[in-house]
Amino acid sequence: MIEFHLDTHSGVAPYLQIVQQVKQALRLGLLEVGDQLPTVREVVAQMAINPNTVLKAYRELDHEGLVTSRPGQGTFVQRSLAGPSLTSQAALRRSLVHWLHSAREAGLEEESILALFLSTFQDTQKEETA
Amino acid sequence: MSYAVETTNLSKRYGRTWALQDCSLALPTRRVAALVGPNGAGKTTFLHLAAGWLPPTSGRVQVFNQNPSTQLKAVLPRIGFVAQDHPLYRSFTVEDLLTFGRRLNPRWDDRLARARMQMLGVPLKRRAGQLSGGQQAQVALMLALAKRPDLLLLDEPLASLDPLARREFLRTLLDATVESGLTVLLSSHNISDLERVCDYLIILSASYVQLEGDIQEIQRTHKRLIGPHQESEAIASVHTVIETSQTARQTTLLVRTNGPLFAPSWEVQEVSLEDIVLAYLSQQAAEHLSSAPSPRTHNGMEVVQ
């Protein structure tokens, strides 16, 4: 069963965080088509957040066609996200290792590598959600 | 839209001190609302008036379209109240308190109360005075919830609790709202505890309502603008400026937008709820807003950037 985490200082609205975490789970294969999402009550009990936040997140996911609500039964995954298969993940891993070697050879220290990666990652994130 | 609590020019005076002045707001049902303001702002008085504890000096308060102080018999069974520092009969055991609730409330749900106590691990045979602070708060909450109220009022319920107890308390509270159509109004002088929990906000300061509305709308309509000083007047003429600060090179404005925002030479930022609340409670806000009526931002205004 997927567990949600709320980062109150991220500046991202709580309901969006839930949406993102569901999508992430779909991408990683933690959630598959037909799986049931936690009930509103379960999420509220786990996270101590406003139930309307959860409802809003689930409505958003429903709107995007990723999940569907069956009255009286719950919310179920309807569509998976085109996520990388295990083999493409392995390929990505190899190119990442290669990149790390290049970075070290260029003389970057660990902290600089991490900073470079994070800033590039965040910049591309902003471009994607805009 | 039906309202749990509606006030019109509600005012209350104790002796010569005004605790509340001209408070007008409408809290829709099924919301979890935060009543925020500094100590002495009138929060407890507001909750007391909503519960029919005392009559207003002037103005009107309605709970589910009834006057709580004159129609006490009809309204009181529908209201749950957890007073400041959650008072309990210290010599009563938890079991005694359950009997107390059952005897005094027509809509008492004993099964629910016992289930909650068991789930939280509160021993029924222990005296209330011997429970921990967190457990006492949970018992007080249980007493209010087992009454099956439609409106739950809590006066600074988290103030005396440690962070873990606070989280547990909120968990119990929110769980109760999921299974019933409960409307919750809780007061605090600290908004950061309540951000994840509340979807409605009422800011009370110096006995006036400074702001009230859906938190989503509030965050959508409040922006931080950073830009050249010369254009401040233009912005201020269209939108309401809550707070200003200036350096030699730039001016920062915290505004509540009244309509579409056209500000090409300004950097527009989102504002955290805590910063919004602090801005309204500041001295500047008191000066800017003292004559303006408190705005309601839950009827939806479009903001175009």
Next chain:
Amino acid sequence: MIWVTWRQNRAEGFVALGVLLLSSLFLLVTGLQMAHDFQQSGLSDCLAHHTQSAICATLAKAFMNQYSPFLPFASALVFLPILLGVIVGAPLVAREFEQRTHQLVWLQSITRMRWLSVKVVVVLGTSLLAALALMVLLIWWYSPFSQLIGSFNQVTFDFAGPVLIASTAMALALGIFAGTLTRRTVFAIFLTIVLIVVIRIGVEFNLRPNYEPPIIVTWPLVQGDNPATVGTQPPPIILKTQDWNLGQGFMDAQGNKTGVFRCTGPQTQTLAQCIQTNGYRNYLSYQPANRFWTFQWIETSIYLAFTLVAVGTTFLLMKRRPT
């Protein structure tokens, strides 16, 4: 709410019940013994037939010697209502304010007036029943003494009739009123004691002897100058045991009562001349036995009036100053 009132006062209730049971036990045991002796010794017959023999006098004296030490117990009972007013009455409302539980109980589903009404009725009702039981027991216990020394006296009057019940009600009502007024148990206790003492003393010593004007009998002094013998002329009437002797002494021509002669006029006059000048006579002041029950009901009404005023004011305070 009845259960809540009981549960809140459970500890005090048990204490009061314990005191009541112990007292009752004492009264029962000693009362049975006294009644037995009273009957067996023949004293009962003596008094029933008004026999004036030496044997009867001896029996009476023996009975009093043996059992009069129990009498202070009966007179100590005047403190029980005060205790009740202080222990149960004063905290009844005050404690709710002190512990802030008024914000808990008044926001359940019950109105303040109903809350107060139930509390007052339950507490007053049970106390009145207890006082009634105690009164009946005491009257039975005291009956030998009643025939020997009478019930119409300051101490016995307190418990030999409905005055006991009314004074208990008043003590409680004053306690509840004090608690509602001061909202602090300690102040309330102090105020309750002051009120009870002032009222009781005022009624017992100033009003009680005068519910109807006392009968005053006067008769002349013995002729002569010897102060030792001058006042020894016996009164023309003999009081019954059931009459209330209010006092004896000397009265001058103006009707002023005194225990000693105050001689105005020339210093060298004799005692006989002084008596003549001031018009001194013997006097005896008393209330006849047939007024006992009238007096009981008058005093009961007085205490009940105070009770009603105290209870009424309590409700008024609750309405006017709800928080």
